[in-house]
Amino acid sequence: MQFLSGISLGQFIPGESLLHRLDPRCKITATFILLSGLFMASKIPDFAFWGIFLLSLSAMSGIPLGIILRSARPVLFLVAFTAALNAFWTPGREVFRAGFLSVTIEGLVMAFEMGMRLVFLVMFASMLMMTTSPMAFSDGLERLLSPLAKVGFPASEMAVMMTIALRFIPTLFEETDRILKAQISRGADFESGGLLKRARSFIPVLIPLFILVFQRAENLAVAMESRCYVPGMPRTRLNPLVWTKNDTGAILGLLAFISAVILFDRFALKSFIIL
């Protein structure tokens, strides 16, 4: 039984596509622009555009749509929860009533919009992580934050820390899986009982996991030191970041697309208003 397989959680998927090759600074900036756009235009018809955009990202990156969709799985519970809250609590025209709870059209629309917004947010953010190696990502972030380094912000140390944190994600899953299996082979039961009982049954998994991860982190720190890493010392790069025409093009193209979606949202939608 593989418990945690299928959780992709936006792990890096090595590749040589156009998206993979874009400068990480470009991809980080673009993600911020994209997410702001998503928040400015999230009426139901707008999601047709966001959907098409996601499809084209999938095509450009060579990452199958299924994997991108699956990256939203960890937030589905949150989505369902906020959607339910919105559906019941938004005042307006009632569709049906169950006891004291009343569901309104406005509530359903709001629930859909909020839910989709969250799902797309996670999928777009995952696209960034899936096409950018942790090393490139932290390099990019370090460079974007470098103005802050002048006022004493440890941008370089933070970048190395981030590389390692991201690096540990696969280890974390492997180890959790291993411990879960070991506990199950000793008769532990993670699948029956109420929420509280199930949560409690995970304590014997979490404690060895934390001990193990701290041990591994300690070992890694020693190994890094022996590989001449000195925190705060200037480092050079195998692949220094180079901003190319493609990066400028990507940002400009994205800005044009987002402006079009926002214009559609503000003007076109108003003229043939349905809701």
Add this chain to the structure above:
Amino acid sequence: MDRNPIFSLRGVEYTYPGASSPALRGLDLEISEGEWVALVGANGSGKSTMAKICNALLIPTQGHCFVMGCDTRDEALVPAIRRSVALVFQNPDDQIVASIVEEDVAFGPENLGLPSPEIRRRVDRSLELAGLTALRRSGSFSLSGGQKQRLALAGALALEPAALLLDESASMLDPEGRLSFLSCLGSLKRSGMTIVQITHRMEEAIQSDRVVVIDSGRAVWDGSPGDFFDGEYEKWSFEEPPGIALYRELLARGLLPGGTLPDADSMLDALCL
């Protein structure tokens, strides 16, 4: 011996902070340029501690450790020491920093502040030596155990060290992975690299030039692999490698010429291994 000493340990003692008894108790050892030394000893005898002393990760509480003439106590010399002796640990998962093979190999040279073309040259060369060129753009964590260990080796080689310290680096590998790892060490040795190989597997000691036995934090025996397997290893209750057992058995039955154990190569030749 007129070759340059790489490691000189003089009466090295080391006690871990908070530990009641010392891990090393007056270790004396001299290792020269180009040697391949197998360091053997029971669990807890102090082998890993010694490796960390030799890389200036630990500083002796008593005595001195000189690496190519530099005292590890001198903090100003520590960067130079780390650059000239590279350490490879037992578990490759504990030493892989980056998620892409070539990015990980580059980690050491990047820390040295080398220009990009020089880093590229070192990465290419180290990947070549470790036989990982075809996997350069792969994810480090999708590699097999043997490939991961060779990646850790490539990461160490990218520092272009004069000596390699291997702390049970082949112990987690399957027989095939171990064989490819050892043959990789063999070619490094021929290119003049000094190799200190910590191991508790006797068959790894066969290929070395010299065996040193560590017991309770001291070097208690020092000699050739031939002499070691000719009776010495029994005193330290190590298990006999299958090849040696076979050779000894054939010798006892008069099926092989000679009366004593020869060196590794002629032994392997005689057994047609």
